[in-house]
Amino acid sequence: MADEPQQPKQPKKIVPKKYPMPEQDPMERIKNFNEVPIGQEAQTAILEAQRCLQCKRGPNRKVCTDGCPVEIDIPVFIKQVQEGNFEEAIRIIRQKQNLPAVCGRVCPYENQCEGLCVVGKKNEPVGIGRLERFLADWERREMKKGKIDVPPPTGKKVAVVGAGPAGLTVAGDLAKLGHKVTVFEALQYCGGVLVYGIPEFRLPKEIVHAEVDYIRRMGVDIKNDYVVGKLDTVDELMQNFDAVFVATGAGLPDWTNLKGENLNGILSANEFLTRVNLMKAFKFPEYDTPIRAGERVVTIGGGNVAMDCARTSLRLGCKESVILYRRSDAELPARREEVHHAQQEGVRFELLAAPVEFIGDDCGNVKQVRAIRMQLGEPDASGRRRPVKILGSEFLIDAQTVLIAIGQSPNPLVPMTTPDLKTTKEGTIAVDEEGRTSKKAVWAGGDIASGAATVILAMGDGKKAAKSMHKYLTQDQSWPAPEVFEKLSCEM
Amino acid sequence: MILKSEYGRRFPSEKSALNNRNPSNLIYKLGNAAPTGITASFHALWVGLLAEGRMRAKMYEIVKAEKLTPDVIKLEIKAPHIAKKAKAGQFIMVTPTEHGERVPLTMADFSPEKGTITIAALEIGKTTKELGTLKAGDNVFSLVGPLGLPTHLHKFGNVVSIGGGIGLALMYPVVRAFRQAGNHTVNIIGAKNEKLLIYEDEIKTVSDEFFVCTDDGSKGHHGFVSDVLKKMIAENKKIDLVYAVGPIIMMKVIANITKPHNIKTIVSLNPIMVDGTGMCGSCRVIISGETKFGCVDGPEFDGHAVDFDNLTSRNRRYMPEEAVSLKKWQGAK
Numbered sequence: 001m002a003d004e005p006q007q008p009k010q011p012k013k014i015v016p017k018k019y020p021m022p023e024q025d026p027m028e029r030i031k032n033f034n035e036v037p038i039g040q041e042a043q044t045a046i047l048e049a050q051r052c053l054q055c056k057r058g059p060n061r062k063v064c065t066d067g068c069p070v071e072i073d074i075p076v077f078i079k080q081v082q083e084g085n086f087e088e089a090i091r092i093i094r095q096k097q098n099l100p101a102v103c104g105r106v107c108p109y110e111n112q113c114e115g116l117c118v119v120g121k122k123n124e125p126v127g128i129g130r131l132e133r134f135l136a137d138w139e140r141r142e143m144k145k146g147k148i149d150v151p152p153p154t155g156k157k158v159a160v161v162g163a164g165p166a167g168l169t170v171a172g173d174l175a176k177l178g179h180k181v182t183v184f185e186a187l188q189y190c191g192g193v194l195v196y197g198i199p200e201f202r203l204p205k206e207i208v209h210a211e212v213d214y215i216r217r218m219g220v221d222i223k224n225d226y227v228v229g230k231l232d233t234v235d236e237l238m239q240n241f242d243a244v245f246v247a248t249g250a251g252l253p254d255w256t257n258l259k260g261e262n263l264n265g266i267l268s269a270n271e272f273l274t275r276v277n278l279m280k281a282f283k284f285p286e287y288d289t290p291i292r293a294g295e296r297v298v299t300i301g302g303g304n305v306a307m308d309c310a311r312t313s314l315r316l317g318c319k320e321s322v323i324l325y326r327r328s329d330a331e332l333p334a335r336r337e338e339v340h341h342a343q344q345e346g347v348r349f350e351l352l353a354a355p356v357e358f359i360g361d362d363c364g365n366v367k368q369v370r371a372i373r374m375q376l377g378e379p380d381a382s383g384r385r386r387p388v389k390i391l392g393s394e395f396l397i398d399a400q401t402v403l404i405a406i407g408q409s410p411n412p413l414v415p416m417t418t419p420d421l422k423t424t425k426e427g428t429i430a431v432d433e434e435g436r437t438s439k440k441a442v443w444a445g446g447d448i449a450s451g452a453a454t455v456i457l458a459m460g461d462g463k464k465a466a467k468s469m470h471k472y473l474t475q476d477q478s479w480p481a482p483e484v485f486e487k488l489s490c491e492m
Numbered sequence: 493m494i495l496k497s498e499y500g501r502r503f504p505s506e507k508s509a510l511n512n513r514n515p516s517n518l519i520y521k522l523g524n525a526a527p528t529g530i531t532a533s534f535h536a537l538w539v540g541l542l543a544e545g546r547m548r549a550k551m552y553e554i555v556k557a558e559k560l561t562p563d564v565i566k567l568e569i570k571a572p573h574i575a576k577k578a579k580a581g582q583f584i585m586v587t588p589t590e591h592g593e594r595v596p597l598t599m600a601d602f603s604p605e606k607g608t609i610t611i612a613a614l615e616i617g618k619t620t621k622e623l624g625t626l627k628a629g630d631n632v633f634s635l636v637g638p639l640g641l642p643t644h645l646h647k648f649g650n651v652v653s654i655g656g657g658i659g660l661a662l663m664y665p666v667v668r669a670f671r672q673a674g675n676h677t678v679n680i681i682g683a684k685n686e687k688l689l690i691y692e693d694e695i696k697t698v699s700d701e702f703f704v705c706t707d708d709g710s711k712g713h714h715g716f717v718s719d720v721l722k723k724m725i726a727e728n729k730k731i732d733l734v735y736a737v738g739p740i741i742m743m744k745v746i747a748n749i750t751k752p753h754n755i756k757t758i759v760s761l762n763p764i765m766v767d768g769t770g771m772c773g774s775c776r777v778i779i780s781g782e783t784k785f786g787c788v789d790g791p792e793f794d795g796h797a798v799d800f801d802n803l804t805s806r807n808r809r810y811m812p813e814e815a816v817s818l819k820k821w822q823g824a825k
Contacts, residue, residue: 186769188587188594188634196771225636227769231577251771255783262778262802264809271772279593279766285820288593288619289766290813364805411770413788 016123019048021130026344030314033200033282036341037105037130042086045134049081052126055118064128067112069460070103070169072096074113074128081131087143090135097132098172099165099211099459101140102194104133105203107456108335140210148218151178156473159184159241161228161414164192165455166247166446168215169462170469175218177470182241184226187278192249193455196278197270199308201315205277229417234442243441243469246421246429247462250408250447256300260358261404265294265366269305269405276312293318294400298369300324300355301405302331307338309403310347321347322397326354326374326387352376354387356394358402369397408452418442422489426451430488435465438485443469551631555608560690563615564658565624566600572607574637580645580669581662581760581792584611584637585768588622592633595619596765596775596787599638600661600691609637612661612690618817639768640791643758647674649732652724654680654717654746656738660691662760663737668698670735676700678731680720682738686711718745731755736795740804747795757795761786764807778802 022038023029029036040048054075057063064074072093080089093100109115109129117125156179160167163185171181189195191208216222228234228248237244253268255261272291275281279289297313299306302325313321323342325332328351332339343349352374359368373393376385410427422430422438428451429444431437437444445461447453556568574584578599585594601610615624626632643666651670655663660681671677677698682705683689689704689711696702703720704712713720717738724731736746737760750757763775763786775786778799784790 186636187767188636196767225634226573227636227639230638231573251769253771253773255773257783262776262783262806264806268773271766271774274766274772280591284813285817287591288817290810290817292810292813364802413770 014053014119014123015047015051018051018124018127018130019044021127026341026346029201030311030345033315035204036201039137040130040134042084042134042138045081045131046084048127049078049131051119052078052082053118054079061118062116064113064117064126067114067116068096069112069456070096070463072113072132077135078126078128078131081135086135086138090139093132093135096463097459098169098215099194100132101136101207101211102165102203103456103459104129104131104136105207106194106198106454107132108454110336112456136211137207140207145213145217148214150175150218153180154178154474156180156243157182157241158469158473159237159244160247161234161237161244162186162192162247162249162446162448163190163212163222163224164247164249164446164458165194166249166458166462166465167192167245168212169459170245170247170443170445170466171220172215172218173463173466174469175215175220177466179470179473180219180221182221182223184228184232184237185222185224186227188224189278190222190224192247196274197305197308198455199273199277199312200282201311202308227413229413234414234418234421234439238441242473243443245435245462245465245469246414246437246442246444246448247446247458248411248414248448250452251411252409253404254407254409256355256404256406258355258357260360260366263358263360263366264364265292265400266358266402266404269299269301269309269403270408272309272403273305273312276316282312282316291316292401296320296322296397296399297401297403298322298324298397298399299403299405301407302327303333303405303407304335304338305408306403306405307334307342307347309405311342311345313401313403314345314347318401322350322399323347324350324353324355324369324371324397326352327384328352328376331376331384350397352387353395354389355402359396366399366402369399369402371395371397408447410448410451414448422485424489430485432480432484432488433464434468435461436468436480438482438489440479441472551633552635554626554628554630554632557627557630559624560612561688563624564612564661564688564690565615565620565626566610566612566661567623567626568601568608568610569632569635570607571609571635571637572604574635575602575607575609576604578602578609578638579642580665581643582638582640583662583768583791584609584635585639585765586611586623586632586636587634588619588626589633592622593619594634594636594766594768596639596762596768596791598658598662600664602638602665612658614658617814618821621818622821636768640787641789643669643735643792645669645673649675650678650730651675651733651735652678652680652721652731653735654682654721654738654742655695655736656682656717656742657684657688658690659736659738659742659760660689660695663735664691664694664698666735666737666760667695671698671700675733678724679703680705680717682706682717682742684708716745717742718749721746721749725749725753725755733758734795736760740800740807743795743798744800747798747800751796758792759795759798760792761790761798761803762807763803764809776806 077089077092113128114125160183190212194208253270280287281289281291293316297318299309310321357370373390374387377388380386431449435443443465446458553570558566597611600612613620615621678701679699680703734757743759765775766772770788780797
């Protein structure tokens with residue numbers, strides 16, 4: 001970077017706002033599952049890139065790159081976009097990022113790269129996320145899909161358990177270093193939460209498949225329909241592999257444990273989204289898996305998953321989609337953009353309200369949710385103000401479908417079948433800062449190690465672990481003492 | 493040629509990918525040959541060609557297909573990795589085609605030597621009827637297993653196992669395992685009529701005592717399997733464990749019979765599942781008032797603790813859609 005000629009200083013008038021991203025009209029898009037943002041044209045992308053000041057990191061100045069969990073050289077790729085060198089730009093992204101088309105869509109960039117953008121101090125930040133998306137889409141359309149060159153084989157074999165964001169990142173990074181990677185995935189398609197969780201209108205599955213294909217073309221072997229723990233255990237894998245990365249995610253749905261929760265029509269967000277996304281129930285009966293929304297769908301929860309549920313329900317034809325969240329608008333854990341999209345589409349937000357009981361009809365189907373109004377009290381351990389029930393404020397909402405989107409817990413299968421893998425109270429696998437576990441030559445990352453987080457943080461975990469695994473495979477086989485993990489498993 | 497036309501297309505639509513179903517299937521078949529060694533470059537080529545479509549290289553070949561009754565299909569499928577690990581009482585999830593539903597099915601047998609597993613299905617809905625049309629040499633799109641906890645095996649003593657209808661397919665490997673564990677196996681099997689009895693000979697070979705019941709009296713005892721159990725209890729026969737697998741109503745009746753006598757009773761449940769690996773909770777069942785997942789905590793549970801009425805109701809959730817799906821498929825045929 002230092003070798004590059006300095007941009008001649010010129011008094012530059014900054015375009016204050018991002019160039020608009022064309023979107024499907026809200027009233028139109030709730031009738032289909034097509035992607036909401038349509039994507040930018042090349043000319044718009046170049047103009048957007050030209051809003052970038054190409055600032056350099058200073059001792060007291062953080063820049064975009066500092067906010068990126070996978071450390072993409074953002075100003076460097078943007079410079080290439082400014083000049084229209086899309087091929088070079090995407091090559092620079094690909095050095096650090098294995099799933100650019102995915103992250104260009106689902107990353108919370110407003111809190112990461114764009115949050116640190118210098119332009120963003122007085123204006124709207126440079127649309128880094130949409131540039132990443134543009135380049136990845138451009139690459140998928142325009143570039144040949146041949147084999148991807150990787151260095152000569154190192155002779156080391158790595159097993160990755162779970163083909164979600166963390167697992168695919170490790171697979172891609174280690175393949176780039178010449179290691180032979182085999183990925184074991186339980187479902188019929190790869191992508192983990194990207195294929196079963198995030199809806200088609202936010203992340204078309206065709207894009208995930210293409211990204212997975214890119215990783216396959218680097219020589220990574222992917223075995224679908226393979227449930228590690230039921231087929232080979234981690235211990236058995238270790239007989240054939242030099243290192244194992246466990247990234248089995250937070251697949252276990254949390255429940256409210258309220259009365260009536262097992263009524264028909266009450267689904268976990270996971271079941272609802274898996275039916276619709278992985279199994280394509282929105283195309284029933286063209287696809288065989290059924291789904292039913294009914295007149296009104298009530299979604300319990302306020303995170304990104306809850307927004308996905310509420311917006312998916314609209315597209316399945318419900319008349320009203322209601323979000324029931326126990327805190328206020330300010331505490332909604334979902335990304336602002338998701339909340340905004342849900343509001344645009346007509347999702348009704350019933351804030352400061354929590355369910356008390358689910359009421360069924362004579363046939364065992366849910367018909368109503370009894371809920372109670374809440375007010376915010378003192379801040380709790382999470383720093384958010386604790387919701388407190390307002391006595392006597394109970395009310396009823398009719399619902400044919402209720403979706404429970406209050407969180408997920410770590411998938412217990414691998415910890416259960418790997419006795420010497422230390423876990424925390426929450427059931428996550430205890431890992432050190434490099435992603436190493438209490439079991440030598442086994443790393444873990446993503447939601448199985450961190451609890452339920454975001455796609456990009458899982459990828460950041462994968463990145464760190466891949467670095468550590470490469471070091472272990474090529475130089476230094478030392479491992480932290482068992483006490484380190486004793487401590488980690490108690491602390492968390 | 494179709495693959496070529498997919499190349500470089502701007503945003504190839506989902507629909508066009510679907511229309512290319514048949515040519516891609518051809519590629520999947522090519523993909524069945526393990527892509528190692530000198531075929532590796534060819535592998536890279538077709539993997540590249542798969543890019544726009546479904547990211548799948550594997551399918552599972554049916555080595556033998558047989559009708560056990562006009563409505564029960566038995567399929568022996570090549571799956572050495574599953575056969576090696578399978579244990580009695582476990583199940584698999586099968587997705588017949590790319591558009592198909594993931595359905596849990598009983599593993600009626602598994603052979604590590606042959607590298608195959610055998611499944612049996614009652615052709616009742618679209619998916620199972622579609623399975624019923626498969627022949628040796630055909631493939632299923634996805635096959636996952638072995639799932640669920642295996643049957644708890646122990647030398648209990650006198651084990652009375654009771655099976656009805658399609659449940660007999662699962663009953664066979666379970667009673668075989670009970671016997672191998674040193675139990676005295678008393679097996680009661682039943683069906684509507686003689687023609688619908690399946691796995692009769694197989695179960696007989698692993699029985700110390702064997703009883704057949706038919707609802708219409710065409711073979712064995714004229715009546716229900718529960719009648720035979722009641723008689724045994726009335727005669728004070730020593731029973732250390734009852735194992736029941738079959739229609740929900742049959743398992744409920746059996747559990748109600750054994751409960752007053754405190755006879756430990758295990759039932760194998762068949763709730764609706766989606767992933768079958770503990771992710772979704774579609775299969776939740778109520779056991780002693782507590783919510784459990786049929787797929788990972790089961791499929792076997794204490795029969796005295798199961799809320800059978802809830803299970804019955806939950807299993808009827810998608811009946812209208814199931815009818816639509818079946819009608820469409822039959823219309824298309």
